Each structure stands twice: as C-alpha cells, then as structure tokens.
Amino acid sequence: MRLPLPALPFRHEHDHEIMRLAVPAFGALVAEPLFLLADAAIVGHLGTPQLAGLAIASTLLATALSLCTFLAYGTTAAVARRLGAGDLAGAVRQGIDGLWLAGLLGVMLAVLGFGGANQLIGLFGADAETSRNALIYFRVSMIGLPAMLAVFAMTGVLRGLQDTRTPLTVAVAANLLNILLNLLFVYGLDLGIGGSAAGTCVAQWASVSAYLFVVIRGASRLEVDLTFSRAGVVRSFRASAPLLVRSLSLRIVIVLSAAIAARLGQPELAAHQVAFTLWSALALGLDAIAIAGQALVGRYLGAGDIHGVRVATRRMVEWSVALGLLFALVLITARNDLPVLFTQDPEVRHLLSGVLVMIAIFQPAAGWVFALDGVLIGAGDARYLAFAQALTVVVFVPLAACVLIFSLGLVALWLAIGGWVVTRLLLLRLRERTDDWAIVGAVR
Numbered sequence: 001m002r003l004p005l006p007a008l009p010f011r012h013e014h015d016h017e018i019m020r021l022a023v024p025a026f027g028a029l030v031a032e033p034l035f036l037l038a039d040a041a042i043v044g045h046l047g048t049p050q051l052a053g054l055a056i057a058s059t060l061l062a063t064a065l066s067l068c069t070f071l072a073y074g075t076t077a078a079v080a081r082r083l084g085a086g087d088l089a090g091a092v093r094q095g096i097d098g099l100w101l102a103g104l105l106g107v108m109l110a111v112l113g114f115g116g117a118n119q120l121i122g123l124f125g126a127d128a129e130t131s132r133n134a135l136i137y138f139r140v141s142m143i144g145l146p147a148m149l150a151v152f153a154m155t156g157v158l159r160g161l162q163d164t165r166t167p168l169t170v171a172v173a174a175n176l177l178n179i180l181l182n183l184l185f186v187y188g189l190d191l192g193i194g195g196s197a198a199g200t201c202v203a204q205w206a207s208v209s210a211y212l213f214v215v216i217r218g219a220s221r222l223e224v225d226l227t228f229s230r231a232g233v234v235r236s237f238r239a240s241a242p243l244l245v246r247s248l249s250l251r252i253v254i255v256l257s258a259a260i261a262a263r264l265g266q267p268e269l270a271a272h273q274v275a276f277t278l279w280s281a282l283a284l285g286l287d288a289i290a291i292a293g294q295a296l297v298g299r300y301l302g303a304g305d306i307h308g309v310r311v312a313t314r315r316m317v318e319w320s321v322a323l324g325l326l327f328a329l330v331l332i333t334a335r336n337d338l339p340v341l342f343t344q345d346p347e348v349r350h351l352l353s354g355v356l357v358m359i360a361i362f363q364p365a366a367g368w369v370f371a372l373d374g375v376l377i378g379a380g381d382a383r384y385l386a387f388a389q390a391l392t393v394v395v396f397v398p399l400a401a402c403v404l405i406f407s408l409g410l411v412a413l414w415l416a417i418g419g420w421v422v423t424r425l426l427l428l429r430l431r432e433r434t435d436d437w438a439i440v441g442a443v444r
Contacts, residue, residue: 014315018292022319024164026288028155031171038175039196042182050193053133056124057197061141064109067247068149071102072156074240076291077298077380078443079160084302085442089222095157096219097232098240102153104233106146114142137197144201147208154211159295170210178203239444243377245386249393253420256397260404260413268410271351274342275414279359282327286367289320290374297378304440309379313432317371324367331360351410358414362421369421372428380444381437388427396420 039058044051075098082091113120121134155167181202185195219226254276261272293316300308331338335356339349376385399416402408431437 014296014312015319017296018289018312018316018319021159021162021164021292021295022288024168025159025291026285027168028164028171029284029287029291031168031175038179038182039200042179042186043193043196046186046192049127049129050133052126052130053135053193054137054196056121056126056130056134057138057141059124060113060120060138061145063251064113064145065148065152066251067244068102068105068152069247070240070243071098071105071149071152072159073243073294073377074098074236074380074382075153075156076159076294077378078236078239079157080162080295080298080378081302081380081444082442083161084299084305086303087442089224090442091161092157092215092219092222092224093232094236095153095160095215096224096226097229097236098153098156099150099215100228101233101236101240102149103146106149109149110142110145113145114139117142133193136192136194140194140197140201144197144204147201147204150208151204151211154208154215157215158211159291160298162295162299164291164295166211166214170207173210174203174207177206239380240382242382242386246382246389249386249389252393253396253417256400257413257417260400261410263404264407264410264413267345267347267351270343270345270348271355271410272413274339274348274352275355275359278331278338278356282359282363283366283370285323285327286320286370287374289316289323289367290370290377292316293371293374294378297375298380301379301438301440301444302442306438306440309375309438313371313375316375317368320367320371321364322367324364327367328360328363331356331363335360354411355414358411358418362418365418365421365425369424369428372425372432376428376431376437379437379439381431384431384437388424388431391427392420392423395423 040051040054043054075095078094078098079091082088082094117135117138121131121138124131124134126134151170158164158166178200181199182196185191185199186193189195191198216226218224258269258272258276262269293313296312296316297309300306300312335353338356339352342352343349373385396416396419399419400413403413403416
C-alpha cells in the first residue's frame with residue numbers, strides 16, 4: 001500500500017464512518033478496566049492483605065479474559081459480513097450463535113476456575129492471609145465469569161451491526177452501578193473483599209440483561225430464532241478459535257517481558273510495570289481504530305466492495321499512524337515529568353525516562369500494526385493472524401533471552417519489544433499487500 005500525503009482530518013470520504021465507530025469504541029474500552037480499578041480503590045481501604053489478594057485474583061481473571069477476546073473479535077467480523085451482504089437476519093443469528101458459545105465457554109471456565117481456585121492461587125506462593133483473600137474474591141468472581149464472556153460476544157454483535165454507542169452506554173452505566181454496589185456491599189453490609197466481588201458480579205449480569213434486551217428485541221423484530229444451534233456454535237468456534245492462538249501469543253510476550261524485568265532487578269521491574277501500564281493506556285486509543293476496522297472491513301467485504309475495503313484500510317492506517325506520532329510526541333516531551341507521577345525513587349525515574357523514549361520511537365509502528373490487525377480480523381483472516389503472531393514470539397524469545405543473558409538492561413528489553421512490534425508490522429504488511437485475505441461474500 002502506498003502512503004502519499006493523507007487527506008486533512010475529516011476531509012476524507014471514510015473519516016465520518018471511522019470516527020462514528022472509533023470514538024464510542026474508545027470510550028467503552030476505557031470504561032472496561034474501571035471495573036477492577038474501582039474494586040482496587042475500594043478494597044485498598046480494607047487493608048494490605050485484601051489488596052494483595054485482589055492483585056492475585058485480578059491477574060488470573062485478566063489472563064482468562066484476555067484469552068477470550070476472540071469472542072468479540074470473531075463475532076464482529078462474522079456479523080459485519082452478513083450485514084454488508086444485506087442479510088440482517090443472518091447477521092443477528094450469527095451473533096446469537098456467538099452468544100451461545102460465550103455462555104457455554106463461560107460456564108465451563110467458571111466451574112473449572114471454582115474447582116481449581118486453590119491450585120491456581122497457590123502458584124503465586126503468597127502468604128496464607130493474602131491467599132485466603134484472593135480465594136474469596138476469585139471464587140465469587142466465577143459467578144460473573146459467564147456474564148463477562150457474554151458481554152464480549154454481545155459487544156461483538158453490536159460492533160458488527162455498526163453500533164458502538166450502545167456498548168459505551170452499557171459500559172458507563174455498569175461501572176457506575178459497580179461502584180455503588182461495591183460501596184454498599186463492602187462498607188454498608190460489611191461483606192469485605194467478597195462483597196467487592198459480588199458487587200462487580202451483579203453489575204456484570206446487569207450489563208448482560210441490558211444487552212439481551214437489545215438483541216432479543218432486534219431478533220423478535222426480524223423473526224430470528226433464539227434457540228441453541230449446535231452447528232452454529234461449532235461454526236462460530238471454528239471461525240474464531242485461531243484468534244485464541246493470537247491472544248495466547250500476545251500474552252506470552254507480556255508475561256515473558258515481566259519475568260525478564262523481574263530478574264534484572266527490583267527497580268527495573270518497578271519501571272517496567274509503569275511503562276507497560278502507559279503502553280497499555282496508549283493502546284486503547286489505537287485499538288479504537290482497530291475496532292472500526294473490524295466493523296467496516298467486514299461490512300465492505302460482505303457487500304463485495306473491494307475498492308471500499310482498500311480505501312478504508314489506507315485511511316485507517318493514516319489515522320492510526322498519526323495517532324501513534326501524537327503519542328510519541330507527548331511521551332518524548334513528558335519523558336522527564338511522567339516518572340514523577342508514579343515514583344519517588346530516583347533510579348526508577350531514570351530507568352523509566354529511558355524506556356519512555358523507546359516506547360515513543362515505536363508508537364507509529366504500533367499504530368500501523370493495530371490498524372492492519374483490525375483490518376485482517378474484520379476480514380476473518382484469523383488463521384494467518386494466528387500464524388503471524390506465533391512467529392513473532394519465535395522472533396521475540398531470542399531477543400529477550402539476549403537481554404537476560406548479557407544483562408543488557410531495561411531499555412534493551414524494550415528495544416526487544418520494539419523489535420517484536422516491527423516484526424508484527426512486517427508480517428501484517430506482507431499479508432495486506434496480497435489479495436488472499438480480501439474474500440468477499442456473506443461468509444468467508
């Protein structure tokens with residue numbers, strides 16, 4: 001794809017559509033982490049053992065949820081294709097199959113998680129009081145796990161139907177309800193850390209109820225069958241399962257990076273944690289463009305509009321790279337001021353300042369990666385994404401190993417992460433330049 005001088009903001013034919021989807025998607029993405037953030041703020045006042053227990057339970061929950069994002073991504077692409085082909089009823093039915101898959105998977109993981117909670121929490125080697133608090137929070141949270149996964153699926157349905165405003169509305173309302181219930185259960189009813197988990201579960205099931213109301217109303221209007229379809233659920237799983245490999249590969253890089261930072265030293269681990277938090281926050285903005293890509297590309301391919309796909313892809317790349325450049329400028333400008341907000345340790349501040357330069361350098365490339373990732377997900381090109389992501393891990397591991405073996409330091413670790421980003425970009429660009437992924441029709 002050539003990248004000549006881009007059109008001015010909001011002067012391109014696709015700008016309105018991209019922003020109509022991306023801006024509410026960004027709001028919903030920002031709202032999602034607030035569930036656990038609100039819990040941390042409220043539980044933190046109960047005591048250190050409770051907060052430490054929450055940290056363990058939240059790590060396990062976040063890992064499970066990050067691996068299940070394929071429920072949203074796969075559903076978005078499949079629903080958008082059928083919508084583009086003019087089969088609105090088929091689009092809704094596709095979403096219902098995805099919802100059934102999420103519900104079944106959620107129940108299965110909840111049962112396994114509840115039964116294996118002691119073993120999972122034991123892996124962290126925490127003291128008895130911390131482990132007890134983690135066990136309480138984690139087991140209560142299993143009640144809400146099916147709801148969490150169902151929300152993924154129904155968010156994917158609405159994104160595929162080109163609606164990102166409803167997920168934003170539900171996410172904001174659920175977070176407000178979560179805060180109120182946490183305060184009531186933890187302090188009003190004196191239920192402790194278990195009350196925090198219970199309040200979050202109620203908020204999550206309330207979100208599911210709101211989504212179900214929207215989906216059932218639409219299905220009823222279109223006379224779409226809501227019953228379980230084994231063939232439909234199997235089809236949804238087969239189409240989305242490669243995205244699980246993609247998510248797992250991403251998680252391996254994240255965990256391995258943290259493990260290496262821990263072995264470099266305590267100041268390095270502290271700086272790495274702050275750096276990764278900032279990296280993740282910036283990723284929310286880039287991911288909003290990727291979500292717009294999933295919805296638009298799926299719809300255009302369903303309608304058989306290859307030209308529309310190519311033009312929209314180029315414009316989303318331009319927006320995402322520009323956003324990456326903006327993030328880079330902010331990080332470079334604030335590299336000496338941002339560390340003060342997170343730590344008083346001069347060594348950690350010094351390390352973090354250097355890492356922020358590395359993060360800034362690779363932000364434009366990260367923007368390009370997010371845009372193309374969203375485009376290929378929207379095209380349903382899940383198998384290639386799984387292969388490419390697994391290959392990036394093969395490249396990253398020796399780079400990260402060199403950092404550890406030769407004690408090259410934290411900046412070198414983030415240089416290795418940057419190399420991983422560039423590898424992702426090269427593999428995605430190789431695919432995007434072909435026509436193999438741009439398969440038209442209601443079903444890939």
